[in-house]
Structure formats: structure tokens, C-alpha cells
Amino acid sequence: MRIGFHFLLMVFIALLTGIGLSYFALADGGLFGAYRINAWTAWPQAGSPNPDPYTRAFVARSGALQLGSAEGIQFVASRDSEGQLLQRTCNYRLMGTTPVASFWTLRAVATNGRSTTPRGSPQNLQSNRLSRTNIGAAILQVGPELAPQNWLEIEGEGPFDLILTLYDASIFAGFGSTISELPTITNKGCS
Amino acid sequence: MTRVVLWSISGLVLGLIIHLTLILALPHFQQNAVWAKISQLGEPGELLTLNQSLTDTENVLGLDPEMAYAVCRFDLSIGPGVLSGPLPDDFWSIGIFDSDGLAVYSTTNRSGVGKSLELGIFNTLQTRLLAEQQIALQEGLLIIESPQNEIFAVVRLAPPHPAMRDRYKDLLKQLRCGHLDRNDITSGIGDQG
Numbered sequence: 001m002r003i004g005f006h007f008l009l010m011v012f013i014a015l016l017t018g019i020g021l022s023y024f025a026l027a028d029g030g031l032f033g034a035y036r037i038n039a040w041t042a043w044p045q046a047g048s049p050n051p052d053p054y055t056r057a058f059v060a061r062s063g064a065l066q067l068g069s070a071e072g073i074q075f076v077a078s079r080d081s082e083g084q085l086l087q088r089t090c091n092y093r094l095m096g097t098t099p100v101a102s103f104w105t106l107r108a109v110a111t112n113g114r115s116t117t118p119r120g121s122p123q124n125l126q127s128n129r130l131s132r133t134n135i136g137a138a139i140l141q142v143g144p145e146l147a148p149q150n151w152l153e154i155e156g157e158g159p160f161d162l163i164l165t166l167y168d169a170s171i172f173a174g175f176g177s178t179i180s181e182l183p184t185i186t187n188k189g190c191s
Numbered sequence: 192m193t194r195v196v197l198w199s200i201s202g203l204v205l206g207l208i209i210h211l212t213l214i215l216a217l218p219h220f221q222q223n224a225v226w227a228k229i230s231q232l233g234e235p236g237e238l239l240t241l242n243q244s245l246t247d248t249e250n251v252l253g254l255d256p257e258m259a260y261a262v263c264r265f266d267l268s269i270g271p272g273v274l275s276g277p278l279p280d281d282f283w284s285i286g287i288f289d290s291d292g293l294a295v296y297s298t299t300n301r302s303g304v305g306k307s308l309e310l311g312i313f314n315t316l317q318t319r320l321l322a323e324q325q326i327a328l329q330e331g332l333l334i335i336e337s338p339q340n341e342i343f344a345v346v347r348l349a350p351p352h353p354a355m356r357d358r359y360k361d362l363l364k365q366l367r368c369g370h371l372d373r374n375d376i377t378s379g380i381g382d383q384g
Contacts, residue, residue, distance in 0.1 A: 006194060010202035017206025022213040047286075047294045053214050059292045060218035063225050064253025065260075065345055068286035068297020102282050102299075103349070105257040113250040123256035128351070165255055167282060167349065168299050 026058050033058065039083075040075040040164065040182050047071065064113075072101065072167040078159065080185040085159045088116055090190035091143025094162075096183035102168035103127045108142060108154045109161050116154040125152050140183065144191060218291055225292040228252060229343050235266040238368040240360055259348040259359040263368035265312060267340040272312035273332075274344050276366035279359065280306065282349040287312060290341040309333060311371065314340055328371075344368070 025032060033054030035042045043058050045051035047069035051059070059066055067074060079085055080092060088110075098104055107124035108116045117123050130138040130150045141147030142162065144154055154160065162185070218224075228251055233239045241252070241260040254260060265272035274285070278300070285308070286297040298304070311332040313321060318336040321328070328334075346366065350359045 002194075006198040009195070010198045010205065013199055013202025014205035014209055017203055018209025018213060021206070021210040025210075025214065026217075047297060049293060049295055051293065056291070056293070057214045057217040060221040060224055062253065063221070063228065063251060063292075065225060066286070066288070066292060066294060068284070068288075068294035070297040070299055070302075071284040071286055071347070102301075105255055107256065109250070113253060115250065115256070122353075126257055163255075167284065168301060 025054055026061055038182050039077040039079050039081050039185050041077070042073055042075045044069075044073065047073070067165070067167075070168075072165060072169045075164040075166070075182065077162040077164070077185055080187050082187065084187065086162060086185070087190060088154050088156045088158055088160050089144065091141065091145050091147060091188045092162075093147075093186045093188050094140035094142065094183040095137075095186070097137075097181045098127070098164070098183065099166060099169055099181050101127075101166035104164060104166045104169075106140060106142075106152065106165075107163050108152060109163060110156070111159060111161065116156055116160045118153055118155045121153045125150055141188075143188070224290075225252065225288070226290040226341070226343070229262060229264055232262065233264065235264045235269065236272075236369040238263050238364070238366055240363045255347075257349065259350060259356060259363055261346040261363040261366060261368075262343060263346075263366075264343040265341075265370065267312065267314040267317065267337060267342065267370075270370040271314075271317050272342070272344075272369070273371050274310040274312070274346075274366065274368050275308055277362060278304070278306050278308050279348060279362060281351055284347045285310065286345045286347075287335055287337065288343055288345065289337065289339045295337050295339075295342060296335045304333065308366070310335060310344075312337055312342065312344070314338075 033043060033045065033052050035044050043055050045055040046059055046066045077086065086092065094106070104127045105124045110116050115123055125140060127138075130140075132138045139149040140152065141149060142152045142154060164182075239262045241254060241262060263274060282300055284297065284299040287295040289295055309329070309332045311328065312335045314337055318334070321334065346363060348359045348363060350356045
């Protein structure tokens with residue numbers, strides 16, 4: 001009887017550890033292979049021919065077209081800079097600089113990959129088409145309520161992800177700029 | 192109490208083994224892989240411009256709505272793959288991916304290719320024949336070696352403005368995608384692929 005209890009305890013811990021570790025390694029990108037800074041996560045080896053096993057599993061699980069390492073890199077944020085899940089009923093401000101790239105795009109998607117931007121509205125922000133200050137800085141606003149500067153409208157309820165795609169980026173090529181240059185995501189209030 | 196701790200440690204070790212097994216096995220059992228989705232879209236050698244509607248719905252391929260996409264699947268056992276045609280002055284990029292969705296090769300407009308793309312994709316055997324000069328090709332062909340026969344190419348164009356998207360999609364449709372035939376090759380590579 002006692003052996004049975006111990007055996008069940010071992011199986012429970014094994015399943016919890018095995019499945020839990022795998023989930024956090026791939027879904028949240030926090031354990032191995034992923035690069036995290038502020039709220040953003042990227043898989044730098046997703047565009048290389050021989051990635052590590054975690055990146056290989058991430059690519060297989062995502063089922064999405066990846067960017068080759070020469071083409072660019074994609075960052076995903078599921079949480080704001082305070083660590084709270086991004087919600088479609090909230091308004092967010094993105095401030096800061098981005099690594100050197102030919103250009104970048106920012107879009108908002110639901111957890112199933114569907115765009116959270118209303119049909120007919122611009123589906124993304126593009127770095128070459130932004131309103132900027134005199135010193136070249138751009139403030140990005142993401143939320144359901146109309147906002148000044150550069151506004152990416154979202155609709156609906158529930159969590160969403162922000163996807164920042166840098167094209168022709170040099171951040172992992174060893175020159176140009178550093179990975180520390182990514183915008184912060186600040187919650188400006190929820191409706 | 193000691194036994195509980197020992198059984199718990201055993202559980203942790205077994206959990207780590209399960210974790211590593213899951214990570215290593217996932218690419219082999221993932222039914223949602225990008226190759227399966229690309230294969231459903233068309234045959235090898237068929238150029239496909241990905242529709243914007245894909246981004247309006249589930250966006251299963253994770254497309255960026257800013258970009259115009261074309262995809263071509265190759266089966267190098269038929270013969271070396273070729274991707275050629277005009278390219279715009281603005282940003283473009285090309286990625287060659289294997290059936291696991293991993294990049295074999297990628298480049299952008301900064302590579303100095305110019306406004307006309309001539310890309311040849313060869314498997315290991317074909318590359319060896321090429322090196323032994325048993326295949327003669329047109330000059331100017333950018334040669335890529337692929338370790339696998341089943342691969343696909345993704346061409347991304349960046350229209351400067353959304354209003355120019357249709358023009359860029361037309362440009363994508365002018366790309367030639369297929370396999371080299373005997374008119375392109377002086378030695379019969381098709382017999383040996």
C-alpha cells in the first residue's frame with residue numbers, strides 16, 4: 001500500500017516536472033534557447049540551419065514561417081513591463097529604441113494567431129511610416145481607445161501578443177547595436 | 192520520510208527524462224509543422240503568392256501583413272531547384288527552409304544580387320557533380336546546397352506603402368520557380384538526382 005502511494009507520488013512529480021518544464025520552455029520561452037529582454041522574447045537560432053533542440057522544438061510547435069538569420073528576427077511580448085498579461089481592453093504605450101534594422105513592424109495578435117486589429121484598420125505599424133518627434137523618437141500606442149502619435153487599434157477581449165519583427169537586423173551579427181534596445185510596454189489603463 | 196524524499200527525487204529525475212524526450216521528439220511528431228501547411232498549398236515547382244486573407248483569419252503561417260509573400264516548394268530528387276525573376280529596389284528577402292522549417296539559407300537585398308534573382312538549389316549529390324564540373328550551368332546562378340531534397344523557398348517583399356501591395360504581388364507572380372531541365376543543364380542531372 002505504501003509502495004503504491006510512493007509510486008504514484010513519483011509518477012505525479014515526474015509528469016508535473018516533465019510536462020511543466022516542456023510547457024514553460026516552449027510556450028513562455030523562458031528556459032533555454034530563447035532570448036528575453038524586458039517583456040520581449042526571441043528565438044535567435046530559429047533562423048539558423050543547426051539550432052539547439054529547444055529552438056528546433058519551438059519551430060516545430062509554432063508551425064509558422066520563420067525568418068532566416070539574414071532576413072531578420074522576431075520578438076514577441078505576451079506581458080507588459082510590469083509582468084501583467086497584455087489585455088485587449090487595455091491601452092499600452094511603447095517607448096524606447098529598437099536595434100538597428102532596415103525597418104521593423106509591430107502587430108497585435110490573439111493567442112490563436114488571429115489579428116486583433118479591426119478589419120479595415122491598419123494591421124500593423126511600420127517604422128518608416130511613423131510620426132516622430134524632433135529628435136527622431138517615436139511613441140507607439142496600442143489599445144482600443146484612440147491615442148495620439150502612432151496608434152495601433154485593437155478590439156475584443158482577452159489576452160493578446162505584440163509581435164515586433166526586425167527586418168535585416170544586425171543585432172545577432174555582432175555589430176550595429178545591442179539587444180538591450182527594446183521598447184518598454186506600459187499599461188495606461190483599461191476600459 | 193527518507194523514502195518519500197527518495198521517491199520524490201526519482202520522480203524529478205524521471206521528469207527530466209520525460210522533458211528531454213518531449214523536446215527531442217516534438218519535431219518528429221508535430222502534425223502542425225509548416226511543411227504540412229506548405230504542402231497543402233501546391234505542388235513542387237509551383238509558385239504560390241500567399242493571400243492576404245490568410246492574415247485576416249487564423250494566420251496559421253504567422254504572416255506579417257506588411258509583407259507580400261511567395262512560396263515555392265522543391266523536390267530536389269526531380270532535379271535542382273531554380274528560383275529566378277525580377278526583384279524590386281526596396282527591401283526583399285529570400286529564405287530557403289528544409290522540411291523541418293529550419294533555414295538552410297537566407298539573404299536580403301543587401302547581398303548585392305541586384306534587381307534580378309537567379310538562384311539554383313542543389314542537393315549534396317548535385318553539388319558534388321557541380322564541383323566536378325559534370326554539370327554546366329548558366330553563368331550568374333547563385334548556388335545553394337541543401338542537405339535535404341524536400342525544401343521550400345519563401346520570398347518576402349516589403350511594399351513601401353500598403354497601396355502598392357498589388358504591384359508587388361504582381362512582381363512576385365513574375366518569379367519563375369521550378370526544377371532545372373535538360374535545356375538548362377548540359378549533363379543529365381535529372382538521371383542522377
